[in-house]
Amino acid sequence: MAVHALTAQQINEMIVNKEPFFLFDVRNESDFADWKIEGEHIEYLNVPYFELIDGVEPVLERLPKDKKIVVVCAKEGSSMMVADMLAEKGLEVFYLKGGMKAWSEYLYPVVVYQDNDIKVYQFIRVGKGCLSYMVVSGKEALIVDPSRFIDVYKEVAQKENVAITHIVDSHLHADHISGGYELAKQTGATYYLMKSEGAVFEFEPLENHDRIEFEKVSLEVLAIKTPGHTPGSVSFFVNNKLLFSGDTIFVSGLGRPDLGGKAREWAKDLYDTVYNKVAQIADDVIVLPAHYANFDQEVNEQGYIGNTLGNIRQMNEIMQGKTEEEFVEHVAQSASSETPPNFEDIIAINRGVKDATQEQQQELEIGPNRCAVHHTH
Known part of the structure; x- marks a missing residue:
């Protein structure tokens, strides 16, 4: 039987289309437990590849005969080896091209909103749970929370025949490397960031702007400070219709304020954000966050993450009728979960005080997203 390669895009399409398949993950048990390809129609088996070097006979009876089998490893090599051995036993097998590294780096655009003034794309990075955005209006575009894969934004801008003129980061990200500074250098766009986040390169401080306006876009920098998990987190309110909430409000929870080691102190700021600033915003405003925790549970019928x-x-429940004391207690307890892997190095790179090669950036980013405080599910 043949062995076929599947790209991250093809596997993602299977998940979005709710196509059932069997995922045979041959990474170490701890890596699999920490982070894997997720989808409600996936069945799993995890056996480390080194247990299969002498042959795949021990796992044959645990593999289905009537489902697509996709073998996955960290970088591709081990899954190809195991897939070849299974094919020799007469099974039709697929493997993930580029391994979990490729899965971590794959992102795709979805149109989330359109009216006479603006068109908004969400870029979903499925392997990391990271979300970024493009707001197109007239001949210009604004990018919100860009990943380091800046060619994706340039390609969509070219397709839309617009120039990227404004780039905003809602905060210094802790789980992925921002493409904001590099994208600004390549496009000549203005790059905005909170001065209080301590970046050492050239940018336009958001503290100087209540609003950013271009074409038919009016972006309100929400009250300068809406903490999520850094003290300088901000949210962006566009045309009174869309709230780009960064890591402050997620579809299923709130941002975790403990990554600076000041959980209780910053939780009070988060309470003020949720109960005072955000409380003033109308119910029909669409919230578009910088992360999500569970694709199946948070993606909506239109195919994007938002509500x-x-x-x-x-x-x-945490956003309804809680006293400050109850809120702070809940957040402090929830926030004691594991921190994002390598978050100190990633923040240092995003601040501009540390350099990293492309390979080092890949290694630093691999792993799960751990930026939310709690989830309703």
Whole structure:
């Protein structure tokens, strides 16, 4: 039987289309437990490849005869080896091209909103749970929370026949490397970031702007400070219709404020954000966060991650009628979970005080997203 390669894009399409398949993950048990390809129609088996070097006979009876089998490893080599051995036993097998490294780096655009003034794309990075955005208006585009894969944004801008003129980061990201500075250098766009985040390269401080306006876009920098998990987290309110909430509000939870070691102190700021600033925003505003925790549970019928603020308030008990003391206690307890892997190095790179080669950036980013405080599920 033949062995076929599947790209991250093809596997993602299978997940989005709810196509059932069998995922045979041959990484170490700890890596599999920490982070894997997720989808509600996937069945799993995890056996480290080194246990299969002498042959795949021990696992044959655990593999289905009637489902697509996809073998996955960290970088591709081990999964190809195991897939070849299974094919020799008469099974039709697929493997993930580029391994989990490729899965970590794959992102794709979805149109989330369109009216006479603006068109908004969400870029979903499935392997990391990271979200970034493009707001197109007239001949210009704004990018929100860009990943380091800046060619993706340039390609969509070219397709839309617009120039990228404004780039904003809602905060110094802890789980992935921002493409904001590099994209600004390549496009000549203005790059905005909070001065309080301590970046050492050239940027335009968001503290100087209540609003950023271009073409038919009016972006309100929400009250300068809406902490998620850094003290300089901000949210962006566009045309009174869309709230780019960074790591402050997710579809299924709130940002975790403990990554600076000041969980209780920053949780008070988060309470003020949720109960005072965000409380003023209408229920029908669409919230578009910088992360998600569970694709199957957070993706909506239109195929993007987002929800109305009214629905999010209803789903999140922590956003309803809590005293500051109750809120801070809940957040402090939830926030004691594991921190994002390598977050100190990633923040240092995003601040501009540390350099990393492309290979080092890949290694630093591999692993799960751990930027949310709690989830309703």
